[in-house]
Amino acid sequence: MKIAVDAMGGDYAPQEIVKGAIETAREDGIELTLVGSEDAIQRELKKYDISALPIRVVDAGEVIQEGESPVAVLHHKQDASLLVAMRLVKEEKADAVVSMGSTGAVLVAAIEILGKLEGIRRPSAGGFICGFAPNTLLFDMGPNADCKPRDLLNFAAIGSAVARKLLHINNPTVALLSNGGEEGKGNLLVKKAYPLFKESHLNFIGNIEGYDIPFGRANVVVCDGFTGNILLKFCEGLGEAVVERLRAALDKQVPEERLETIADNLFALTHTAEQGGPIFGVDGVAVIGHGHSKAPQVTNAIGMAKMAAELNLLEEIKLELAKIKNEG
Amino acid sequence: MKIAVDAMGGDYAPQEIVKGAIETAREDGIELTLVGSEDAIQRELKKYDISALPIRVVDAGEVIQEGESPVAVLHHKQDASLLVAMRLVKEEKADAVVSMGSTGAVLVAAIEILGKLEGIRRPSAGGFICGFAPNTLLFDMGPNADCKPRDLLNFAAIGSAVARKLLHINNPTVALLSNGGEEGKGNLLVKKAYPLFKESHLNFIGNIEGYDIPFGRANVVVCDGFTGNILLKFCEGLGEAVVERLRAALDKQVPEERLETIADNLFALTHTAEQGGPIFGVDGVAVIGHGHSKAPQVTNAIGMAKMAAELNLLEEIKLELAKIKNEG
Numbered sequence: 001m002k003i004a005v006d007a008m009g010g011d012y013a014p015q016e017i018v019k020g021a022i023e024t025a026r027e028d029g030i031e032l033t034l035v036g037s038e039d040a041i042q043r044e045l046k047k048y049d050i051s052a053l054p055i056r057v058v059d060a061g062e063v064i065q066e067g068e069s070p071v072a073v074l075h076h077k078q079d080a081s082l083l084v085a086m087r088l089v090k091e092e093k094a095d096a097v098v099s100m101g102s103t104g105a106v107l108v109a110a111i112e113i114l115g116k117l118e119g120i121r122r123p124s125a126g127g128f129i130c131g132f133a134p135n136t137l138l139f140d141m142g143p144n145a146d147c148k149p150r151d152l153l154n155f156a157a158i159g160s161a162v163a164r165k166l167l168h169i170n171n172p173t174v175a176l177l178s179n180g181g182e183e184g185k186g187n188l189l190v191k192k193a194y195p196l197f198k199e200s201h202l203n204f205i206g207n208i209e210g211y212d213i214p215f216g217r218a219n220v221v222v223c224d225g226f227t228g229n230i231l232l233k234f235c236e237g238l239g240e241a242v243v244e245r246l247r248a249a250l251d252k253q254v255p256e257e258r259l260e261t262i263a264d265n266l267f268a269l270t271h272t273a274e275q276g277g278p279i280f281g282v283d284g285v286a287v288i289g290h291g292h293s294k295a296p297q298v299t300n301a302i303g304m305a306k307m308a309a310e311l312n313l314l315e316e317i318k319l320e321l322a323k324i325k326n327e328g
Numbered sequence: 329m330k331i332a333v334d335a336m337g338g339d340y341a342p343q344e345i346v347k348g349a350i351e352t353a354r355e356d357g358i359e360l361t362l363v364g365s366e367d368a369i370q371r372e373l374k375k376y377d378i379s380a381l382p383i384r385v386v387d388a389g390e391v392i393q394e395g396e397s398p399v400a401v402l403h404h405k406q407d408a409s410l411l412v413a414m415r416l417v418k419e420e421k422a423d424a425v426v427s428m429g430s431t432g433a434v435l436v437a438a439i440e441i442l443g444k445l446e447g448i449r450r451p452s453a454g455g456f457i458c459g460f461a462p463n464t465l466l467f468d469m470g471p472n473a474d475c476k477p478r479d480l481l482n483f484a485a486i487g488s489a490v491a492r493k494l495l496h497i498n499n500p501t502v503a504l505l506s507n508g509g510e511e512g513k514g515n516l517l518v519k520k521a522y523p524l525f526k527e528s529h530l531n532f533i534g535n536i537e538g539y540d541i542p543f544g545r546a547n548v549v550v551c552d553g554f555t556g557n558i559l560l561k562f563c564e565g566l567g568e569a570v571v572e573r574l575r576a577a578l579d580k581q582v583p584e585e586r587l588e589t590i591a592d593n594l595f596a597l598t599h600t601a602e603q604g605g606p607i608f609g610v611d612g613v614a615v616i617g618h619g620h621s622k623a624p625q626v627t628n629a630i631g632m633a634k635m636a637a638e639l640n641l642l643e644e645i646k647l648e649l650a651k652i653k654n655e656g
Contacts, residue, residue, distance in 0.1 A: 132569040145507055145515040179473055179557035187473040187554040210562030214569035226515040227555050229507035234538030234559055235566060241460040241542035242570055242594065249590050254581050262577050266570065 001029070001306050004094035007036035008063045008081040009101025011292045017100060018044035020298025025053040030306055033094055035060050035085040060084035064101055070108035082106065086113040089284045096285035096305035100276075100293045106286065107143055107279060114284035117321055121148070123281040124155050124225070125288070126162065130235050131269030133216035135167055138177075139280075140225035141232055141273060147224040149193035152176070156202050157324045158280045159220035161316040166307075167219065171203045175218035177227065178207035189224060197222075200327040232273045239270020276301055278308045280317060285309045329357075329634050332422035335364035336391045336409040337429025339620045345428060346372035348626025353381040358634055361422060363388050363413040388412040392429060398436035410434065414441040417612045424613035424633035428604075428621045434614065435471055435607060442612035445649055449476070451609040452483050452553070453616070454490065458563050459597030461544035463495050466505075467608075468553035469560055469601060475552040477521035480504070484530050485652045486608045487548035489644040494635075495547065499531045503546035505555065506535035517552060525550075528655040560601045567598020603628050606636045608645060613637045 005021050007014045014036055022045075025032045031054040034041050038059035045055070060081040064073050073080055082101050086109045088094040099106050107123055116123065126139035139155035140147070156174045163172035176193060178186040183194060185207055197204040208217050210231070223231075243263045250259050276289040276297075285308045289301035308314075333349050335342045342364055350373075353360045359382040362369050366387035373383070388409040392401050401408055410429050414437045416422040427434050435451055444451065454467035467483035468475070484502045491500035504521060506514040511522060513535055525532040536545050538559070551559075571591045578587050603625050604617040613636045617629035636642075 130566065130569075132566070132573070142507060177558060179470060179554050187552070190554075210558035210560070211565035213562055214565045223558075224515070226507050226518075227558060230505060230538035230551075230555060230559065231562055232538070234541055234562065237539035237542040238458065238460070238563060238566055238598075241458075245460070245594070245597070246574075246590070249593070250578075250582070253586065254578070258581065262574070265577070266573070269573070270566070 001309060002031045002033065002094045003302055003305050004033045004035055004085040004088040004097045005302065006082045006085045006097070006099035006101055007034040007041050008060070009099040010289065012294055013100065014040050014044050016294045017298050020293070020295035021302060022048050022050060022053065022055070023295065023299040024302040024306075025050070025055050028303065028306060030054070030302065032056070033058055033085070033088060035088070036081040037061070037063070058084060058088070064105050066102070068105070070102065070105040073105055074108055074112055082109050083113065086110065086286065089286070090114055095309040096287065098287045098289065098301050098305045100289040100291060100298065100301070102291070103142070103288055106288045110279055110282040110284070110286045114282040114286065117281050117283055117318060119321055119325060120154055120281035121151060123279040124158060125277060125279055126155065126159055127277040128272040129221065129232055130214055131272050132214040135169065135219055136213065136216045136221060137163055137167075137219065138213075138221045138223070138228055138232070140223070140228050142225045142229040143279070144225035146226070147189060149189060149196050152189070152193040152222050152224070153196045153200060153324055154281065154321065156197060156200070156204075156220060156222045157320040158317050159222065160202055161320040162280070162313060163219045165311040165313050165316050169219055172219035173205045174202045174220045174222065175205050175208040177213075177221050177223040178209065181207050181209055183207065200324055202324070235270050236274065239267060243267055277304055278313070283314070285314060329637060330359045330361065330422045331630055331633050332361045332363055332413040332416040332425045333630065334410045334413045334425070334427035334429055335362040335369050336388070337427040338617065340622055341428065342368050342372050344622045345626050348621070348623035349630060350376050350378060350381065350383070351623065351627040352630040353378070353383050356631065356634060358382070358630065360384070361386055361413070361416060363416070364409040365389070365391070386412060386416070392433055394430070396433070398430065398433040401433055402436055402440055410437050411441065414438065414614065417614070418442055423637040424615065426615045426617065426629050426633045428617040428619060428626065428629070430619070431470070431616055434616045438607055438610040438612070438614045442610040442614065445609050445611055445646060447649055447653060448482055448609035449479060451607040452486060453605060453607055454483065454487055455605040456600035457549065457560055458542055459600050460542040463497065463547055464541065464544045464549060465491055465495075465547065466541075466549045466551070466556055466560065468551070468556050470553045470557040471607070472553035474554070475517060477517060477524050480517070480521040480550050480552070481524050481528060481652055482609070482649065484525060484528070484532075484548060484550045485648040486645050487550065488530055489648040490608070490641060491547045493639040493641050493644050497547055500547035501533045502530045502548045502550065503533050503536040505541075505549050505551040506537065509535050509537055511535065528652055530652070563598050564602065567595060571595055603632075605632055606641070611642070613642060
């Protein structure tokens with residue numbers, strides 16, 4: 001499994017990126033290509049004993065700056081590490097690419113270099129919304145703030161493909177997230193999407209409410225990226241507020257170690273989406289990690305890329321998108 | 329303080345409505361008017377010693393059925409308890425009206441009988457989103473699934489008025505709920521609303537993310553009712569999932585009584601919006617309670633109506649709406 005890593009993207013690049021990447025090469029037998037300033041990367045690599053590890057470096061002279069317009073980067077920084085890494089996938093020199101850089105830049109680069117799958121207007125992000133519902137994936141989590149009904153149907157198809165491969169659920173249930181469970185509830189977008197879902201081959205179970213999410217009432221929960229993003233960040237904030245309150249309530253009531261376990265557990269259950277994930281709807285495997293990722297999160301993101309490639313998610317998504325192409 | 333109660337609205341009407349109402353008359357010195365089938369109400373009243381209480385009954389012959397179209401009710405059931413109760417406010421025979429009936433019916437009745445305030449397209453609902461942020465109100469929580477930028481500005485004005493009166497915050501901070509903190513983030517609605525907010529006299533602090541809500545980063549958080557409704561129901565669901573998990577984790581680790589207190593506390597902190605609240609943007613005080621309210625929730629809803637009337641929320645809202653009328 002060959003994975004290209006944008007070594008210059010992220011708040012702690014290249015140090016933490018290189019550190020996290022080495023970990024995966026050590027443990028998972030991944031062939032890594034670190035892309036970025038060769039000098040800077042070699043300086044980091046020297047800190048570790050990597051003699052036996054399958055790591056190579058591809059030099060890329062330019063770095064994308066914080067706040068830089070993704071489109072400008074694409075036009076004026078052809079040698080940016082992100083673009084060079086992305087091209088390795090396009091040229092089949094890598095099975096997947098991972099970047100902790102700006103989400104906007106990764107999206108634009110993926111669209112331009114890998115290309116969008118048929119029928120997709122813009123790539124989407126999706127994944128676990130909270131650990132209380134380990135068999136529930138939420139799409140879209142951010143890139144698509146404004147959606148058309150057809151976009152939601154695409155998310156549902158992609159989500160079904162991911163649920164099948166990742167969660168091993170043969171016929172995953174799909175629901176529209178709405179402000180009421182009954183048919184006819186929703187904003188205009190949901191109301192228009194509902195009949196498309198109903199007429200599709202998807203295992204559509206109707207609308208669900210926010211309340212239903214933590215109870216896993218559907219395997220694939222579909223909403224626009226604005227709602228999805230607010231929801232997953234609210235989940236993180238609420239999780240932290242609960243943990244804080246519990247620490248105060250349980251202080252000296254239970255052994256400290258036990259309290260830490262409970263706190264860590266609740267934190268993890270409410271921060272499932274924090275580590276980023278693949279973007280879907282482009283013709284290749286690309287994983288975006290959080291900008292403030294440190295080595296463990298980088299390791300995690302590379303692991304995700306490996307899994308996505310191994311599971312052949314992309315092929316399953318293409319099949320699913322082909323099926324809904326003439327539906328709805 | 330005279331309050332009209334729709335005794336026939338809600339899943340447990342009239343039993344629980346009458347029971348809850350009596351409680352308020354006993355404790356708060358409210359003059360109550362119970363509106364509905366006189367026979368049914370008297371049958372309930374006979375169960376209690378109400379000889380010294382200021383309770384009167386106004387007969388209303390018709391009852392709104394579950395699922396009935398609100399508009400049809402308005403045209404064909406002029407003698408429905410909800411409409412008769414609402415008219416008592418319009419005719420200044422009551423200071424406020426409370427109903428546990430269908431939200432849609434109460435909204436339509438309030439619009440038709442009390443009338444909308446100037447500039448308001450549709451009444452809104454708002455209140456505490458979670459107990460972790462006791463100085464944060466969220467608008468809109470449901471009635472306005474699809475909004476225009478101007479609607480959001482109205483919610484902000486109403487929210488500011490409510491925060492001032494209810495939370496005693498002189499110059500409440502106002503934020504737009506968005507998928508990113510920076511200006512320029514958001515869906516089309518938020519992007520268009522942003523400059524209106526910026527140019528208004530409101531104490532606008534910009535966009536906040538879902539993460540910020542439990543930490544009370546703004547006094548008035550503004551979003552469309554679709555997002556707001558999903559968010560508050562998600563908060564309830566997540567709260568219950570957390571409580572369930574904690575019960576398992578702490579079973580036999582802390583005294584049962586202590587565990588119950590913690591569980592009850594977390595439940596309450598994540599269910600602040602459950603008991604309903606006033607609807608805003610109509611020319612009168614109307615409180616909608618949850619359909620499955622039992623007596624304690626009815627007591628609570630009547631208490632809310634009393635408070636809204638006593639605080640003169642309506643006058644403050646009118647002032648605030650007048651101020652933003654020519655802004656934005």
